[in-house]
Amino acid sequence: MRTPLARLALLAGLLVALTLGGLSLHVPGADTVGTPLRAQILVGLLAVSVGIYLLAVRLVLRGSVPARALWLVIGVALLLRLALLPAPPFLSSDIYRYVWDGQVQAAGINPYLYVPADPALAQLRDPAIFPLINRADYARTIYLPAAQLAFAAVGRLSASVTGMKAAMLLCDGVAILCVLRLLGGAGLPPARVLIYAWNPLVLWSFALDGHVDALAVGLLALALLARARHREGLAGALLAAASLVKVLPVVVAPAFLRGGGFGRPAAAGLATLVVLSLPYLSAGPLILGFLPAYGAEEGFDTGRGFWLLAGLAHLVPLPAAAGRLYGLCAALGFAALAAFVATRRAGPPDAVRLCRDAGLLAAVATAAANPHYAWYYPWLALPAAIAPTPAVIWLSAAPVLFFIDPFNERFVWPGLVFGPAVILALRDLRRARSTALALAPKGAS
Template structure:
């Protein structure tokens, strides 16, 4: 008995993904800045979770049935169509994009965005009914976004000072990422239909097309950096990676993958030069150039340890010492430093394309760092889908999509509900490691 042909199967799964996405969108109450009610939010997450299941089946088809080149067209058509539908909707899972537009307006007025909170009377002339009322933390938090993001906000703001304009700009960043991924797949000799791993990811869809998170800019820059590194343009790769880091600091964790094989000084010097150049225009804010970042960790519970999944779980069993968060962070830092050193110094396995090794290392470093920090905002995990296209890993693919569950928090704590994401990820990682050792 022959298995179903991959192209018709993918078309059917794509239709299911589209129907579920539109069904989830229909649950939003028009005009509401959230889904609309706790019940609707729970139903929304349930429908999106089912779409993640459909997506995972599609990923399995792409990886195991070697789809024909003709599959690329339908895959991209669905990806573009769903993004256009979500682009035209107002953001309702996050209000972060209003801060992006605001920061662009502040810079258009010639003001350093790190100097004032949005509610500061000095910025009163900039307030408008379309953006200002929706800014979160407006009365106590200066912007948290690093300089590369601020430059982007300013440039987009010169074209369109609107939420839709900012979302469209983020989708253009995604388009850059997709084009880079297609070239990386071709360079690795892999089917280009694997772009589905990124393009159909429901968390990516909702995070970027609906809410327009700035992570899309980081994804676009990281994809460019990967392509430059795969083509042995080490200095350019280091410079672009530095730009991604100054969009959202987390991409710094993948730097060891870019210096593997002793390629250190050129990317390091280029990256440091970019960092200095991007920070320079904002240094009038002094130490305030870090914005809300120093306070953010406290707000998220990282200082007490309750913001970390593992410590939150242990706290249900024993009383944790006051230094538990510090101990956890030191242990994670030591383990990650050891892993980074290994990634940077080990030789690539024979018979595996350098592009695959690069993306595999990037996926490993990114997934472990993100899981260790375990932010409870879903969109922080979407970037993991990028390296998974070229070097797919079950644990990384799971972590790139399953956090759609974080759009609700039914138990108002950081262990039980997040465990539905981190538990399976840990099982998949251990299983993959056991298989690798067995094969060796």
């Protein structure tokens, strides 16, 4: 009978083989996988990878693997990243915009002022980057100031896709180190870092496509570590920086406030937002870039971009205000959850409680927004490594399915991700309620 370490090694070998097999499907020179059939096969391999990953997570969470398994976990994580790093990005073209924005800033131009196809930027066009920029003829950059500062810094060192990918992998590495420190501080097995480090969606989103979400994850990991060590001002500044890379991390702020003060992290966060935005304020309202138009492009204004409303639209016509009503209800519901998390009386947050609250807030907000791009979800694996729950772990990995869109609609195919997530969340709630009832004093109502 195989030992737990041998089983983990077997799962590691399968994950490596599936990753290399997925890489082999790319047609050399193609800016996508190559053909729709190859893309479908790749997503099939990624789905199997998620299954292997979930088995590995289960094995680690059982606590039966020895301490030396950490070396296997870290070694495989590094191997997978090194395998994906040299490959050209073929599941997303966003990284070309990152490199372009860095080149624009290197020329002394505010990146929010012009679309890439504007004649004012004609002298910056090159055959390696410019032809592959998405929305080049109608969309100003959508990326926020903290991301822009990173693009500018990387661009001064290496104005290349590989250089940008390496920078994002560095941020990913920071996240792994922070998870290890958080696990150690909480007295948890360090092999649990596998929950983040082996996550297939993390690997393909960051190591292959170099998404800027890796920068947000690295900053959020540092913020969680700072808050767990009761450095509230630093935590507030780091969380603000993460939110100025991608907006979503701001939703975990209530977890940082629980059991702590408000003034110091709020002041540090506000100061960070101002300082990081200063280099770009000359653009005025254009500093929002393509962000205001993005919601309409994604169908959020009509409601058809939301999973529940897309399903409802199959049954009845949606009113014109459906998207706004959904957004209002989601905002009110999230506000109630945020208030509950921030005000619960349970003492100052340790690492596990902090990450459990952060994971809950992050998962609820991400699921409510339900973006159909896969790389919006891997950040959920970060708090799940310290405070794992099945629903959050599932939601951090299963969106590998979103790398294709076979039905070109927002309900049936996404339902393969969100349906199980809802079931797992309801099961978690039922178990939590049963535990609370079992711990309640006799005679309590």
